[in-house]
Amino acid sequence: MTVEFGFVPDLPAPAGKWSGFPKYNFIGGHNDAEHVPVAQLIAAATSVLQREGASLSTYGLNSGPLGYRPLRAFLVDKLKAHAGIICEPDEILITSGSLQGLDLVNSLLVKAGDTVLVEQDCYSGSLSRLARRGVNVTGIELDGGGLRMEALANALDALKHRGVRPKYIYTIPTVQNPTGTIMGEARRHELIGLSRAHGVPIFEDECYSDLIWDGRRPPALYALAAGDGVIHIGSFSKSISPALRVGYIVARWEVLSRILALKTDAGSGALEQMVLAEFCAAHFAEHVASLNRGLKGKLDTLMAALAEQFGTAAEFAAPPGGIFLWLKLPDGVDTAKLAEVALGEGIAINPGGEWSTDKAHGKSRLRLCFANPSKDTIRQGVAALAQVCHRQFGVPLRIANVARGGARPVTRRRGK
Ligand SMILES: Cc1ncc(COP(=O)(O)O)c(C=O)c1O
Numbered sequence: 001m002t003v004e005f006g007f008v009p010d011l012p013a014p015a016g017k018w019s020g021f022p023k024y025n026f027i028g029g030h031n032d033a034e035h036v037p038v039a040q041l042i043a044a045a046t047s048v049l050q051r052e053g054a055s056l057s058t059y060g061l062n063s064g065p066l067g068y069r070p071l072r073a074f075l076v077d078k079l080k081a082h083a084g085i086i087c088e089p090d091e092i093l094i095t096s097g098s099l100q101g102l103d104l105v106n107s108l109l110v111k112a113g114d115t116v117l118v119e120q121d122c123y124s125g126s127l128s129r130l131a132r133r134g135v136n137v138t139g140i141e142l143d144g145g146g147l148r149m150e151a152l153a154n155a156l157d158a159l160k161h162r163g164v165r166p167k168y169i170y171t172i173p174t175v176q177n178p179t180g181t182i183m184g185e186a187r188r189h190e191l192i193g194l195s196r197a198h199g200v201p202i203f204e205d206e207c208y209s210d211l212i213w214d215g216r217r218p219p220a221l222y223a224l225a226a227g228d229g230v231i232h233i234g235s236f237s238k239s240i241s242p243a244l245r246v247g248y249i250v251a252r253w254e255v256l257s258r259i260l261a262l263k264t265d266a267g268s269g270a271l272e273q274m275v276l277a278e279f280c281a282a283h284f285a286e287h288v289a290s291l292n293r294g295l296k297g298k299l300d301t302l303m304a305a306l307a308e309q310f311g312t313a314a315e316f317a318a319p320p321g322g323i324f325l326w327l328k329l330p331d332g333v334d335t336a337k338l339a340e341v342a343l344g345e346g347i348a349i350n351p352g353g354e355w356s357t358d359k360a361h362g363k364s365r366l367r368l369c370f371a372n373p374s375k376d377t378i379r380q381g382v383a384a385l386a387q388v389c390h391r392q393f394g395v396p397l398r399i400a401n402v403a404r405g406g407a408r409p410v411t412r413r414r415g416k
Protein backbone atom coordinates (compact mmCIF):
# COMPACT_ATOMS: atom_id res chain seq x y z
CA MET A 1 0.00 0.00 0.00
CA THR A 2 1.26 3.49 -0.82
CA VAL A 3 1.82 5.80 2.12
CA GLU A 4 0.80 9.37 1.30
CA PHE A 5 2.91 12.27 2.53
CA GLY A 6 0.85 15.02 4.09
CA PHE A 7 2.34 18.08 2.45
CA VAL A 8 1.74 21.35 4.24
CA PRO A 9 -0.64 23.76 2.50
CA ASP A 10 0.47 26.62 0.22
CA LEU A 11 3.62 24.98 -1.10
CA PRO A 12 5.07 26.35 -4.33
CA ALA A 13 4.33 24.43 -7.53
CA PRO A 14 6.52 21.32 -7.83
CA ALA A 15 9.92 21.77 -9.45
CA GLY A 16 10.45 20.35 -12.91
CA LYS A 17 13.16 17.80 -13.66
CA TRP A 18 16.28 19.19 -15.27
CA SER A 19 16.74 17.95 -18.82
CA GLY A 20 19.97 19.73 -19.73
CA PHE A 21 20.71 23.19 -21.08
CA PRO A 22 19.17 24.29 -24.36
CA LYS A 23 21.50 24.69 -27.33
CA TYR A 24 21.28 28.48 -27.27
CA ASN A 25 21.14 29.34 -23.60
CA PHE A 26 20.62 33.05 -22.99
CA ILE A 27 18.92 32.69 -19.60
CA GLY A 28 19.99 32.65 -15.98
CA GLY A 29 23.14 34.24 -14.65
CA HIS A 30 25.71 31.72 -15.84
CA ASN A 31 29.30 32.81 -16.15
CA ASP A 32 31.95 32.47 -18.86
CA ALA A 33 33.36 28.92 -18.74
CA GLU A 34 36.68 29.99 -20.25
CA HIS A 35 37.20 32.42 -17.40
CA VAL A 36 36.77 30.05 -14.50
CA PRO A 37 40.32 30.18 -13.10
CA VAL A 38 40.57 26.41 -12.76
CA ALA A 39 44.35 26.04 -12.37
CA GLN A 40 44.51 28.78 -9.76
CA LEU A 41 41.55 27.32 -7.88
CA ILE A 42 43.30 23.93 -7.81
CA ALA A 43 46.47 25.55 -6.46
CA ALA A 44 44.46 27.53 -3.89
CA ALA A 45 42.61 24.40 -2.75
CA THR A 46 45.85 22.48 -2.37
CA SER A 47 47.63 25.16 -0.40
CA VAL A 48 44.75 26.00 1.92
CA LEU A 49 43.97 22.34 2.61
CA GLN A 50 47.60 21.51 3.30
CA ARG A 51 47.81 24.39 5.72
CA GLU A 52 44.40 24.33 7.40
CA GLY A 53 42.60 21.18 6.30
CA ALA A 54 42.41 19.87 9.85
CA SER A 55 40.08 22.73 10.79
CA LEU A 56 37.40 21.02 8.69
CA SER A 57 36.92 18.95 11.85
CA THR A 58 34.98 21.85 13.37
CA TYR A 59 31.74 23.59 12.47
CA GLY A 60 32.73 27.07 11.32
CA LEU A 61 36.45 26.43 10.65
CA ASN A 62 37.63 28.05 13.91
CA SER A 63 36.16 31.28 12.53
CA GLY A 64 32.78 31.28 14.25
CA PRO A 65 29.31 31.33 12.66
CA LEU A 66 29.85 34.38 10.41
CA GLY A 67 32.06 32.41 8.03
CA TYR A 68 35.74 31.77 7.28
CA ARG A 69 37.60 34.72 8.71
CA PRO A 70 40.24 35.15 5.95
CA LEU A 71 37.40 35.45 3.41
CA ARG A 72 35.72 38.12 5.51
CA ALA A 73 39.08 39.87 5.87
CA PHE A 74 39.48 39.85 2.06
CA LEU A 75 35.98 41.31 1.72
CA VAL A 76 36.73 44.08 4.21
CA ASP A 77 39.64 45.21 2.01
CA LYS A 78 37.83 44.71 -1.29
CA LEU A 79 34.67 46.50 -0.17
CA LYS A 80 36.75 49.42 1.06
CA ALA A 81 38.81 49.68 -2.13
CA HIS A 82 35.95 49.12 -4.63
CA ALA A 83 32.79 50.31 -2.93
CA GLY A 84 34.06 52.68 -0.24
CA ILE A 85 32.52 50.55 2.49
CA ILE A 86 34.22 50.75 5.85
CA CYS A 87 33.28 47.71 7.91
CA GLU A 88 34.68 45.13 10.31
CA PRO A 89 34.95 41.40 9.55
CA ASP A 90 32.21 40.92 12.17
CA GLU A 91 29.84 43.03 10.10
CA ILE A 92 30.01 40.49 7.27
CA LEU A 93 28.07 37.22 7.18
CA ILE A 94 29.07 34.67 4.53
CA THR A 95 25.97 33.12 2.96
CA SER A 96 25.21 30.32 0.51
CA GLY A 97 24.98 32.64 -2.48
CA SER A 98 23.37 36.04 -2.19
CA LEU A 99 20.03 34.26 -2.65
CA GLN A 100 20.38 33.08 0.92
CA GLY A 101 21.13 36.69 1.78
CA LEU A 102 17.86 37.73 0.11
CA ASP A 103 15.95 35.07 2.02
CA LEU A 104 17.52 36.01 5.35
CA VAL A 105 16.86 39.72 4.90
CA ASN A 106 13.28 38.98 3.90
CA SER A 107 12.85 36.71 6.93
CA LEU A 108 14.11 39.55 9.09
CA LEU A 109 12.00 42.33 7.60
CA VAL A 110 8.84 41.23 5.81
CA LYS A 111 5.66 39.31 6.44
CA ALA A 112 2.52 38.79 4.37
CA GLY A 113 0.68 42.04 3.72
CA ASP A 114 3.77 44.25 4.06
CA THR A 115 4.81 46.55 1.24
CA VAL A 116 8.23 46.96 -0.33
CA LEU A 117 9.43 49.21 -3.12
CA VAL A 118 11.47 47.71 -5.94
CA GLU A 119 12.80 48.83 -9.29
CA GLN A 120 10.15 48.42 -11.99
CA ASP A 121 12.42 46.16 -14.02
CA CYS A 122 13.84 43.86 -11.40
CA TYR A 123 15.60 40.56 -10.74
CA SER A 124 12.87 37.92 -11.01
CA GLY A 125 14.36 35.94 -8.11
CA SER A 126 13.65 38.89 -5.83
CA LEU A 127 10.14 39.40 -7.20
CA SER A 128 9.20 35.73 -6.88
CA ARG A 129 10.51 35.60 -3.30
CA LEU A 130 8.40 38.57 -2.30
CA ALA A 131 5.34 37.17 -4.06
CA ARG A 132 5.78 33.87 -2.26
CA ARG A 133 5.77 35.69 1.08
CA GLY A 134 2.58 37.55 0.21
CA VAL A 135 4.35 40.92 0.19
CA ASN A 136 2.86 43.82 -1.81
CA VAL A 137 5.39 45.09 -4.30
CA THR A 138 5.37 48.60 -5.74
CA GLY A 139 7.58 49.05 -8.81
CA ILE A 140 9.37 52.37 -9.30
CA GLU A 141 10.26 53.53 -12.79
CA LEU A 142 13.85 53.50 -13.97
CA ASP A 143 15.76 55.59 -16.45
CA GLY A 144 19.33 55.42 -17.76
CA GLY A 145 20.58 56.35 -14.28
CA GLY A 146 18.60 53.74 -12.36
CA LEU A 147 15.72 54.41 -9.97
CA ARG A 148 13.95 57.67 -10.77
CA MET A 149 13.92 59.79 -7.66
CA GLU A 150 10.81 61.72 -8.56
CA ALA A 151 8.89 58.49 -9.04
CA LEU A 152 10.25 57.15 -5.77
CA ALA A 153 9.30 60.32 -3.88
CA ASN A 154 5.78 60.18 -5.35
CA ALA A 155 5.36 56.53 -4.42
CA LEU A 156 6.59 57.15 -0.88
CA ASP A 157 4.22 60.11 -0.52
CA ALA A 158 1.26 58.15 -1.92
CA LEU A 159 1.90 55.25 0.43
CA LYS A 160 2.28 57.59 3.38
CA HIS A 161 -1.03 59.16 2.46
CA ARG A 162 -2.58 55.69 2.75
CA GLY A 163 -0.84 55.10 6.07
CA VAL A 164 1.57 52.53 4.61
CA ARG A 165 5.24 52.57 5.51
CA PRO A 166 7.16 50.22 3.16
CA LYS A 167 9.55 47.82 4.85
CA TYR A 168 12.40 48.59 2.49
CA ILE A 169 13.48 50.00 -0.86
CA TYR A 170 15.19 47.21 -2.81
CA THR A 171 17.70 48.39 -5.39
CA ILE A 172 20.49 47.01 -7.57
CA PRO A 173 22.22 50.36 -8.06
CA THR A 174 25.49 49.17 -9.56
CA VAL A 175 24.88 47.33 -12.85
CA GLN A 176 21.17 46.85 -12.43
CA ASN A 177 19.54 43.54 -13.32
CA PRO A 178 18.13 43.51 -15.97
CA THR A 179 18.77 47.01 -17.36
CA GLY A 180 22.51 47.20 -16.64
CA THR A 181 22.46 50.82 -15.48
CA ILE A 182 24.68 52.35 -12.80
CA MET A 183 23.13 54.91 -10.48
CA GLY A 184 25.26 58.05 -10.19
CA GLU A 185 26.55 59.36 -6.89
CA ALA A 186 24.28 62.41 -6.69
CA ARG A 187 21.21 60.21 -7.13
CA ARG A 188 22.52 57.84 -4.46
CA HIS A 189 22.60 60.76 -2.01
CA GLU A 190 19.04 61.66 -3.00
CA LEU A 191 17.95 58.09 -2.43
CA ILE A 192 19.46 58.04 1.02
CA GLY A 193 17.78 61.38 1.72
CA LEU A 194 14.37 59.98 0.76
CA SER A 195 14.97 56.81 2.76
CA ARG A 196 15.75 58.88 5.84
CA ALA A 197 12.94 61.36 5.31
CA HIS A 198 10.40 58.52 5.12
CA GLY A 199 12.04 56.17 7.63
CA VAL A 200 12.27 53.40 5.01
CA PRO A 201 15.53 51.38 4.96
CA ILE A 202 17.43 50.51 1.81
CA PHE A 203 18.23 46.96 0.74
CA GLU A 204 21.21 47.20 -1.64
CA ASP A 205 21.99 44.20 -3.88
CA GLU A 206 25.39 44.47 -5.55
CA CYS A 207 26.12 41.15 -7.12
CA TYR A 208 27.31 42.57 -10.48
CA SER A 209 29.45 45.46 -9.25
CA ASP A 210 32.77 43.76 -10.07
CA LEU A 211 31.75 43.51 -13.72
CA ILE A 212 32.21 47.07 -14.98
CA TRP A 213 34.15 47.56 -18.20
CA ASP A 214 36.02 50.68 -17.13
CA GLY A 215 36.02 49.72 -13.45
CA ARG A 216 34.51 53.07 -12.45
CA ARG A 217 31.62 53.14 -10.03
CA PRO A 218 30.27 55.42 -7.31
CA PRO A 219 30.51 54.38 -3.65
CA ALA A 220 27.93 51.87 -2.47
CA LEU A 221 24.80 53.19 -0.78
CA TYR A 222 26.02 51.39 2.34
CA ALA A 223 29.21 53.45 2.19
CA LEU A 224 27.44 56.77 1.60
CA ALA A 225 25.04 56.10 4.48
CA ALA A 226 27.86 54.76 6.70
CA GLY A 227 25.78 51.64 7.17
CA ASP A 228 22.89 53.54 8.71
CA GLY A 229 19.58 52.18 7.46
CA VAL A 230 21.17 50.10 4.69
CA ILE A 231 21.70 46.35 4.33
CA HIS A 232 24.14 45.39 1.57
CA ILE A 233 24.46 41.99 -0.11
CA GLY A 234 27.03 40.76 -2.60
CA SER A 235 28.25 37.58 -4.22
CA PHE A 236 31.16 35.73 -5.79
CA SER A 237 28.77 34.15 -8.31
CA LYS A 238 29.31 36.72 -11.03
CA SER A 239 32.97 37.53 -10.39
CA ILE A 240 34.16 33.92 -10.05
CA SER A 241 31.56 31.15 -10.17
CA PRO A 242 27.86 30.78 -9.42
CA ALA A 243 28.24 27.07 -8.67
CA LEU A 244 30.40 27.80 -5.63
CA ARG A 245 27.35 29.36 -3.94
CA VAL A 246 29.19 31.97 -1.89
CA GLY A 247 27.69 35.37 -1.14
CA TYR A 248 27.67 37.74 1.81
CA ILE A 249 25.64 40.25 3.78
CA VAL A 250 27.11 43.46 5.17
CA ALA A 251 25.17 45.11 7.99
CA ARG A 252 25.78 46.79 11.28
CA TRP A 253 26.11 44.30 14.10
CA GLU A 254 22.76 45.22 15.68
CA VAL A 255 21.13 44.12 12.41
CA LEU A 256 23.54 41.35 11.47
CA SER A 257 23.20 39.69 14.88
CA ARG A 258 19.45 39.32 14.18
CA ILE A 259 20.14 37.93 10.70
CA LEU A 260 22.74 35.51 12.06
CA ALA A 261 20.17 34.12 14.48
CA LEU A 262 17.99 33.28 11.44
CA LYS A 263 20.78 31.42 9.61
CA THR A 264 20.18 27.94 10.95
CA ASP A 265 22.36 25.88 8.58
CA ALA A 266 25.42 25.82 10.87
CA GLY A 267 27.52 27.66 8.28
CA SER A 268 27.85 27.79 4.50
CA GLY A 269 30.12 25.38 2.61
CA ALA A 270 33.60 25.49 4.17
CA LEU A 271 35.73 24.33 1.27
CA GLU A 272 34.33 26.96 -1.05
CA GLN A 273 35.05 29.70 1.46
CA MET A 274 38.60 28.47 2.05
CA VAL A 275 39.42 28.15 -1.63
CA LEU A 276 37.92 31.54 -2.45
CA ALA A 277 39.83 33.29 0.32
CA GLU A 278 43.09 31.73 -0.82
CA PHE A 279 42.42 32.47 -4.49
CA CYS A 280 41.09 35.99 -4.03
CA ALA A 281 43.94 37.24 -1.86
CA ALA A 282 46.37 36.50 -4.68
CA HIS A 283 44.41 36.76 -7.91
CA PHE A 284 41.04 38.55 -7.61
CA ALA A 285 41.96 41.84 -9.30
CA GLU A 286 43.78 40.30 -12.24
CA HIS A 287 41.08 37.65 -12.68
CA VAL A 288 38.24 40.16 -12.75
CA ALA A 289 40.07 42.38 -15.26
CA SER A 290 40.48 39.45 -17.62
CA LEU A 291 36.88 38.26 -17.08
CA ASN A 292 35.61 41.73 -17.91
CA ARG A 293 37.59 41.83 -21.15
CA GLY A 294 36.05 38.50 -22.12
CA LEU A 295 32.51 39.58 -21.19
CA LYS A 296 32.80 42.88 -23.02
CA GLY A 297 33.87 40.97 -26.15
CA LYS A 298 30.78 38.77 -25.89
CA LEU A 299 28.51 41.76 -25.36
CA ASP A 300 29.94 43.38 -28.49
CA THR A 301 29.30 40.15 -30.40
CA LEU A 302 25.72 40.02 -29.12
CA MET A 303 24.99 43.64 -30.00
CA ALA A 304 26.48 43.22 -33.47
CA ALA A 305 24.44 40.04 -34.03
CA LEU A 306 21.24 41.79 -32.92
CA ALA A 307 21.93 44.76 -35.17
CA GLU A 308 22.53 42.40 -38.06
CA GLN A 309 19.60 40.07 -37.45
CA PHE A 310 16.96 42.38 -35.98
CA GLY A 311 18.05 45.77 -37.35
CA THR A 312 16.05 48.58 -35.81
CA ALA A 313 13.45 46.14 -34.44
CA ALA A 314 15.66 45.51 -31.39
CA GLU A 315 16.24 48.57 -29.20
CA PHE A 316 18.80 48.51 -26.44
CA ALA A 317 21.37 50.62 -24.65
CA ALA A 318 24.88 49.17 -24.34
CA PRO A 319 25.34 48.37 -20.63
CA PRO A 320 28.52 49.57 -18.88
CA GLY A 321 29.07 46.11 -17.42
CA GLY A 322 27.41 42.89 -16.26
CA ILE A 323 26.25 39.82 -18.12
CA PHE A 324 22.86 40.88 -19.48
CA LEU A 325 21.40 42.86 -22.33
CA TRP A 326 17.86 44.16 -21.83
CA LEU A 327 16.09 44.81 -25.07
CA LYS A 328 12.83 46.02 -26.44
CA LEU A 329 11.14 44.55 -29.50
CA PRO A 330 8.22 46.20 -31.30
CA ASP A 331 4.99 46.45 -29.26
CA GLY A 332 3.29 43.64 -31.16
CA VAL A 333 5.82 41.08 -29.91
CA ASP A 334 4.80 39.15 -26.81
CA THR A 335 8.09 37.89 -25.43
CA ALA A 336 6.39 35.33 -23.16
CA LYS A 337 5.02 33.66 -26.28
CA LEU A 338 8.33 34.17 -28.08
CA ALA A 339 10.20 32.51 -25.20
CA GLU A 340 7.85 29.53 -25.24
CA VAL A 341 8.13 28.93 -28.98
CA ALA A 342 11.87 29.63 -29.06
CA LEU A 343 12.50 27.13 -26.27
CA GLY A 344 10.89 24.46 -28.42
CA GLU A 345 13.68 25.20 -30.92
CA GLY A 346 16.47 25.14 -28.35
CA ILE A 347 16.72 28.90 -27.73
CA ALA A 348 16.19 30.06 -24.15
CA ILE A 349 15.46 33.73 -23.40
CA ASN A 350 14.04 35.51 -20.35
CA PRO A 351 10.73 37.21 -21.24
CA GLY A 352 10.45 40.74 -19.85
CA GLY A 353 7.15 40.16 -18.06
CA GLU A 354 8.95 37.99 -15.50
CA TRP A 355 11.51 40.75 -14.91
CA SER A 356 9.16 43.64 -14.41
CA THR A 357 6.48 44.67 -11.93
CA ASP A 358 4.57 46.16 -14.85
CA LYS A 359 3.56 43.30 -17.11
CA ALA A 360 2.53 45.61 -19.98
CA HIS A 361 5.93 47.32 -19.87
CA GLY A 362 7.73 43.97 -19.79
CA LYS A 363 5.59 42.33 -22.49
CA SER A 364 7.73 43.20 -25.50
CA ARG A 365 11.03 43.27 -23.62
CA LEU A 366 13.47 40.45 -22.98
CA ARG A 367 16.74 39.77 -21.22
CA LEU A 368 19.64 37.96 -22.82
CA CYS A 369 22.58 36.63 -20.78
CA PHE A 370 25.69 36.71 -22.96
CA ALA A 371 28.27 35.39 -20.48
CA ASN A 372 28.05 31.65 -21.02
CA PRO A 373 27.53 30.96 -24.74
CA SER A 374 30.55 31.20 -27.04
CA LYS A 375 30.67 34.01 -29.59
CA ASP A 376 29.70 31.60 -32.36
CA THR A 377 26.78 30.31 -30.31
CA ILE A 378 25.69 33.89 -29.64
CA ARG A 379 25.69 34.66 -33.37
CA GLN A 380 23.85 31.47 -34.28
CA GLY A 381 21.41 31.80 -31.38
CA VAL A 382 20.46 35.37 -32.29
CA ALA A 383 19.97 34.36 -35.93
CA ALA A 384 17.76 31.46 -34.83
CA LEU A 385 15.78 33.74 -32.51
CA ALA A 386 15.22 36.24 -35.33
CA GLN A 387 13.77 33.44 -37.46
CA VAL A 388 11.36 32.35 -34.71
CA CYS A 389 10.36 35.93 -33.98
CA HIS A 390 9.71 36.65 -37.65
CA ARG A 391 7.62 33.54 -38.01
CA GLN A 392 5.52 34.29 -34.93
CA PHE A 393 5.20 38.06 -35.11
CA GLY A 394 6.41 39.17 -38.55
CA VAL A 395 9.29 40.93 -36.77
CA PRO A 396 11.98 41.67 -37.84
CA LEU A 397 10.78 42.39 -41.34
CA ARG A 398 14.28 41.88 -42.67
CA ILE A 399 16.76 39.41 -41.27
CA ALA A 400 20.45 39.98 -41.82
CA ASN A 401 19.52 42.75 -44.23
CA VAL A 402 17.61 40.30 -46.38
CA ALA A 403 13.91 40.91 -46.92
CA ARG A 404 11.95 37.85 -45.83
CA GLY A 405 10.18 36.07 -48.64
CA GLY A 406 12.42 37.46 -51.40
CA ALA A 407 16.11 36.91 -50.72
CA ARG A 408 16.95 40.39 -51.91
CA PRO A 409 19.52 42.34 -49.89
CA VAL A 410 18.16 45.63 -48.65
CA THR A 411 20.67 48.38 -49.17
CA ARG A 412 20.63 51.15 -46.60
CA ARG A 413 20.03 54.59 -47.91
CA ARG A 414 22.88 56.97 -47.36
CA GLY A 415 22.51 59.03 -44.24
CA LYS A 416 20.28 56.48 -42.53
C1 LIG B 1 20.30 40.89 -8.54
C2 LIG B 1 20.63 39.52 -8.08
N1 LIG B 1 20.70 39.26 -6.77
C3 LIG B 1 21.01 38.04 -6.32
C4 LIG B 1 21.27 37.00 -7.19
C5 LIG B 1 21.60 35.66 -6.62
O1 LIG B 1 22.90 35.29 -6.89
P1 LIG B 1 23.73 34.23 -6.07
O2 LIG B 1 22.82 33.55 -5.09
O3 LIG B 1 24.29 33.28 -7.06
O4 LIG B 1 24.77 35.02 -5.35
C6 LIG B 1 21.22 37.21 -8.56
C7 LIG B 1 21.47 36.12 -9.51
O5 LIG B 1 21.37 36.22 -10.69
C8 LIG B 1 20.89 38.51 -9.01
O6 LIG B 1 20.81 38.80 -10.31
